[in-house]
Amino acid sequence: MIGRALIAEFEKLLGRDNVFADEADRHTYSYDAAVLDPVLPALVVRPTSSEGLGRSVRLCGENALPVTVRGAGTNLSGGTIPARGGVVIVTNGLNRILEINEADLYAVVEPGVVTARFAAAVESRGLFYPPDPGSQAVSTLGGNVAENAGGLRGLKYGVTGDYVLGLSFFDANGEIVKTGARTVKCVAGYNLAGLMVGSEGTLGVFDRIILKLIPIPAARKAMLAVFDDIAKACEAVSGIIADKIVPATLELMDNFTIRAVEDYGHAGLPVDAAALLLIEVDGHAAQVEEDASRVEAVCRGRGAMSLRVARTAAERDKVWEARRAALSALAKLKPTVVLEDATVPRSKIPAMMNSLEAIASRYRLTIGTFGHAGDGNLHPTILTDRRDRAEWSRVEAAIDAIFDEALKLGGTLSGEHGIGLAKSRFLEKETSRATILYSRRIKTALDPKNILNPGKIIGE
């Protein structure tokens, strides 16, 4: 519990409206989008200035209170569940875009800026911020950096971490640390930004983020390839990559997902198809034309039954609407949705798809699979009802099996959702005992009282 005096101190610092001590308010910060049990924080604070943020961290440090920083709470690995209680620091009051620099192609933002709002602001200046996590309408840039969030364009444009030029953050004592610069090149000092990206709030609290921007591609072309055999679709994915074409987006949908999307949105998808590939190439107009025809040739060569190219912006939107509807369509079928993101080398996608099918039947579960096939990042989505205990224990076993399979194929536990609480006990399997211990030594050195998001990623 937190004493009245300390609450008063936070109130003095941040204003009474920004300190939530009531049980009901605290309860609304006890969960995130992961299917895990909620944990009630002792206090929730919402700073609206950089100074307020730093002094909040300091106050927590002085009182040895665990700190869980939360943007929008959309993450899928439990990273924002306050597992050890303590204080939740909400960053959505720090939501200013401080600078968009068109001459030098960078932007400076506060951590609570909503991703889609930032992308739109950048686009209105003719520039492009490519990372587009599925939750971008809600998720914050601070959270994206902390989780190293991905998205549909990861294949060609990389993930959030590829756009972080520099950072300032508060350490466990509330002191400001700066790393990186506004320049493309910067080798001044340790690459602390590299350490912070994907650290899930366990090493520091973001204050400002400098993000790289790029020119917006001049042309885009989307297409939809239909396959009667999922293996052929997977081979087409490998074929496109092997042919040295890098589409901006290369997405896969299995038959179960296709039917769910069609039932839900009547987009005109072929419900008999075993699999669909949704592909977008972008760049200069001439190159887009060439890439598109080569992609078409590869798909046909691997047995695509048909291939539709979007001729207009409206047709293009329709292709991506179908993809964006995938999770919604699946989510409507059952009360509980477990969205995994095991990732394998691209050449192993056919093997992974086979394994997922086998796992679904072995554990008698419904699994719809879609995802970013182009970068090997699949989203097997298990549909269940958590209240059905017998089924839920099969779900847990199936998740273990999915991880094991991904690792066996040389892949990783998480392509873009992070480790958080959900997968921390598996991390040693992917890495080694020494890796965990090494990581813990870093954590102990930087955060000796273990107040920064304790229990996440590397356990305790």
Add this chain to the structure above:
Amino acid sequence: MRSMKHLALLLREVEDQLVVCMRCGMCQSVCPLFAETGRESDVARGKLALLDGLMQEMFKDPAGVSDRLNRCLLCGSCAANCPSGVRVLDIFIKARAILGGYMGLSPLKKLLFRQMLARPALFDRIVEMGSRFQSLFIRSVDDLLGTSCARFQSPLGERHFKALAAVPLHVRTPALNAPAGGSGIKVGVFVGCLVDKVFPEVGEAVLKVLRHHEVGVFMPDGQACCGIPALSSGDLESYRALVRHNLSRFAPGEFDHLITPCATCTSTIRKIWPLMAGDLSAEERERVRLLSEKTLDVSQFLVDVLHAALAEGAEETGERRLITYHDPCHLRKSLGVYAQPRSLIRANPRYAFREMAEPDRCCGCGGSFNLQHYELSAAIGRRKRDNIAASGCSEVATGCPACMLQLSDMLSRAGDRVRVRHVVEVYAEALDDNRQS
């Protein structure tokens, strides 16, 4: 107060719908209240988590949950945007009734709902009296918008409100039962409290349009409130009394469609009445079902059933006045009605239609939300006002009298010269032109 166990048990009624929320947080991107406050308890995900927590007995603060549940406009933006299809409004309405019943109503609400609203004849008399004496307490602030404000410090605060009409509709036109004319269609008209008592001219426009199209009208006297103010405050008892009273006035056999000029009444009769019919008798449930199926918003009736349209495709020209349209949440998000009111406006050749930014963003009224949380309501309303002002239009039409109140308040307080009208008034005015030509 009864035990938490008992409350948890009551909440089981909504459990199957509660578990559907996957806590993705997508509701944050569309919730007008969350945009103002950034507080998780103000957005659907947080409220659903609170209800779930109560049901699981994870904490014991029903009053706290009730407070947070009441901080909601019930605009339905979250439900319209929910990937999992959580029926947020159904859950909130039911939960408010459950918590309201569990904790009891405040004495003020008890007085307002049980002693006034639920007694339609008495309610009419009190309002008539209020109308007679209101000039002692209020003064006019804007002739164009017809708004007033309080002369003295008052519970209405800084509002610029529409005063009660000098003569309500039910006095001007007590009851009608006219047979179907050339159209061969007869409609029941559910007037709604605000149109009756504040905007009788909207009711008259409805009747005029129906006469023009030779539609028969069944408009019984003694109509009561649709019940949503009581229900959304958790007063199931008053709500039920009002539904029963209205059922006794509107026999479904008397007309082909039941139309209303109020987005909120339409949505309540169409969706909430059947949802909350569980404890009515079988016969009453059947009447509710029939009525609800027959209920249409007035613009929906005019466009979809009568195919009313006079001068389609009016373009913007210098001579025409610019008009824009605000989508009431209860029409667009709850009933999917958005094209019809726009067609009605375009049917008036005096105007050129121009869309404002975010036309379907909630105006912030939310019925009793405006009374309980005026500052938040006004903050949300200011964004609507800014969008209207930026459209450069001299008039704004909408399909809900509650939105009309809110828009008038916001525009009046900002000193804008923008008239607020109901779409049916805009359409009715076009009929005059038609007759002259």
